[in-house]
Amino acid sequence: xxxxxxxxxxxxxxxDNEALTxxxxxxxxxSILPIYIFDEGEIDGGxxxxxFNRIKFTEQALKDLDSGLRKxxxxxxxxxxxxxxxxxxxxxxxxxGERVCLAYEYCSEPRIRDAEDALKDWFxxxxxFRTISFPARHTLLDIEEVVGSKDYKKPNSxxxxxxxxxxxxxxxxxxxxxxxxxxxVPNNSKPLTDAYSSVxxxxxxxxxxxxxxxxxxxxxxxxxxxxxxxxxLERLRNKVTDRRQFVNEFRKPNTISTNSEDDPREPSxxxxxxxxxxxxxxxxxxxxxxxSSYLSGSHTKPPESLxxxxxxxxxFYLLSRSVENWDSDVGNDSCIEVAWDDFxxxxxxxxxxxxxxxxxxxxxxxxxxxTGWMHHLGRHAVSCFLTRGQxxxxxTHGRDVFERKLVDSDWALNNGNWLWLAGVAPFSxxxxxIYNPCPDSKSSLNVExxxxxxxxxxxxxxxxxxxxxxxxxxxxxxxxxxxAGCMIGDDYPLPxxxxxxxxxxxxxxxxxxxxx
Ligand SMILES: Cc1cc2nc3c(=O)[nH]c(=O)nc-3n(C[C@H](O)[C@H](O)[C@H](O)COP(=O)(O)OP(=O)(O)OC[C@H]3O[C@@H](n4cnc5c(N)ncnc54)[C@H](O)[C@@H]3O)c2cc1C
Numbered sequence: 001x002x003x004x005x006x007x008x009x010x011x012x013x014x015x016d017n018e019a020l021t022x023x024x025x026x027x028x029x030x031s032i033l034p035i036y037i038f039d040e041g042e043i044d045g046g047x048x049x050x051x052f053n054r055i056k057f058t059e060q061a062l063k064d065l066d067s068g069l070r071k072x073x074x075x076x077x078x079x080x081x082x083x084x085x086x087x088x089x090x091x092x093x094x095x096x097g098e099r100v101c102l103a104y105e106y107c108s109e110p111r112i113r114d115a116e117d118a119l120k121d122w123f124x125x126x127x128x129f130r131t132i133s134f135p136a137r138h139t140l141l142d143i144e145e146v147v148g149s150k151d152y153k154k155p156n157s158x159x160x161x162x163x164x165x166x167x168x169x170x171x172x173x174x175x176x177x178x179x180x181x182x183x184x185v186p187n188n189s190k191p192l193t194d195a196y197s198s199v200x201x202x203x204x205x206x207x208x209x210x211x212x213x214x215x216x217x218x219x220x221x222x223x224x225x226x227x228x229x230x231x232x233l234e235r236l237r238n239k240v241t242d243r244r245q246f247v248n249e250f251r252k253p254n255t256i257s258t259n260s261e262d263d264p265r266e267p268s269x270x271x272x273x274x275x276x277x278x279x280x281x282x283x284x285x286x287x288x289x290x291x292s293s294y295l296s297g298s299h300t301k302p303p304e305s306l307x308x309x310x311x312x313x314x315x316f317y318l319l320s321r322s323v324e325n326w327d328s329d330v331g332n333d334s335c336i337e338v339a340w341d342d343f344x345x346x347x348x349x350x351x352x353x354x355x356x357x358x359x360x361x362x363x364x365x366x367x368x369x370x371t372g373w374m375h376h377l378g379r380h381a382v383s384c385f386l387t388r389g390q391x392x393x394x395x396t397h398g399r400d401v402f403e404r405k406l407v408d409s410d411w412a413l414n415n416g417n418w419l420w421l422a423g424v425a426p427f428s429x430x431x432x433x434i435y436n437p438c439p440d441s442k443s444s445l446n447v448e449x450x451x452x453x454x455x456x457x458x459x460x461x462x463x464x465x466x467x468x469x470x471x472x473x474x475x476x477x478x479x480x481x482x483x484a485g486c487m488i489g490d491d492y493p494l495p496x497x498x499x500x501x502x503x504x505x506x507x508x509x510x511x512x513x514x515x516x
Pocket of ligand 1: 252267269270271272273274276277306309310312313316374375376377379380383402406408409410411413414415417418421
């Protein structure tokens with residue numbers, strides 16, 4: 001008897017899941033145990049490591065996965081918490097007397113690869129145990145294969161990515177890369193094994209309780225981005241499959257950072273990032289849906305197109321695997337050293353809580369806190385403001401806040417984009433291109449300025465302010481502040497720094513760091 005322990009990590013889905021497909025169809029597997037493990041510290045000890053939106057999203061994704069497994073395959077998900085290695089060893093030895101195969105999807109993060117290496121050694125102690133890893137499901141490219149190839153050079157641009165794609169994928173007669181088809185949901189199930197009794201598992205209701213206890217103030221919240229494969233497939237249909245014109249004309253730099261005009265929470269882009277980073281949606285599925293749309297007529301191309309966005313995603317995955325100390329500002333050859341100011345709690349807190357006195361920045365940060373998401377150009381603006389633009393704080397502080405709060409939080413992408421925006425990496429935008437935190441209608445941040453509904457929604461103190469002053473309310477005459485019912489300095493903060501002065505000083509400091 002062989003038991004396949006299916007370790008769900010990033011592919012929280014039934015479709016395009018190679019490990020699941022293998023376990024369901026392989027003759028050598030007699031029964032299956034699908035598991036998910038919260039790493040030590042993620043939900044025990046208070047659970048604040050994952051912000052409310054992240055943990056809630058994960059809980060909903062697991063619930064949806066469990067119900068999909070039950071409905072389609074008659075098996076259910078078991079959830080654990082603790083040190084990966086310890087939990088897995090207990091599960092595997094608890095199964096006792098059987099042959100056990102631990103199956104999982106490849107993951108490029110160093111701390112997880114380290115845990116895997118240690119596990120592989122441990123699994124080697126018995127002929128009854130083995131591990132099997134499936135390489136390229138979370139990305140289009142097989143990361144290890146590309147990074148290990150003789151001619152691999154770290155990519156810094158879309159041109160480099162086109163070169164890598166051409167080398168690793170065939171191109172079909174329509175001119176598209178052959179990235180492979182997403183796998184269907186398997187239908188030939190195996191029974192669930194119940195021989196894992198030595199480890200306590202968590203019920204979904206335990207997760208709900210932990211979240212309520214950790215975030216009591218959020219108990220009435222409904223999530224704008226609910227987790228799960230069901231939601232992912234619905235958003236894919238609504239935003240991509242059924243919107244060919246949107247897909248074919250998609251140019252990322254033209255999308256509006258202040259969201260849809262009729263809903264200040266709904267992205268002008270696809271809003272699929274959280275579903276991709278958790279693996280509720282397969283990247284291959286999104287790629288192929290866009291391709292189907294492109295076949296219907298003329299369409300935009302990388303870097304601006306949706307395929308281009310996915311190629312940026314691949315680029316950061318490759319870099320995160322090939323740049324040492326990717327998540328650090330020390331010993332990272334993709335990060336120049338900058339003499340940032342010491343951690344300034346007051347400034348960081350004002351930034352994080354959306355009380356800098358700059359309404360566009362504050363609206364973006366409050367949106368992040370409330371929904372766990374922010375438009376890409378909003379992310380540009382707030383990260384530039386925190387680092388080389390105004391506050392001169394180390395990018396790693398902002399990265400940490402994003403990591404905790406983003407529903408799409410992704411180690412490879414979050415670090416890569418912070419490096420990009422802080423101006424410190426070879427692939428960064430020019431350091432002297434600093435965003436104005438008080439954008440006007442011509443700003444490349446693409447802000448809706450006529451009605452300014454986005455600011456009114458997220459910064460309700462300014463709800464009655466005239467649009468003319470709403471992006472820089474401290475410049476409004478006192479009479480206007482009075483009639484709008486919001487006195488700047490009392491009801492809404494004065495700017496924490498002078499934006500023009502800080503910009504000027506920081507440009508000089510950044511130039512000096514580069515020259516050094
Ligand atoms: C400072 C900063 C931090 C970021 N942190 C993250 C993060 O932790 N996780 C994350 O998924 N994205 C991150 N991004 C990238 C980008 O902002 C989001 O992927 C995008 O806004 C998600 O919205 P969407 O799904 O509507 O994107 P769309 O424009 O619809 O793009 C489709 C998909 O392409 C991928 N993509 C798009 N832009 C990028 C990009 N610049 N880099 C890598 N992949 C991209 C995403 O998977 C996205 O879902 C960050 C950007 C910045 C500037």
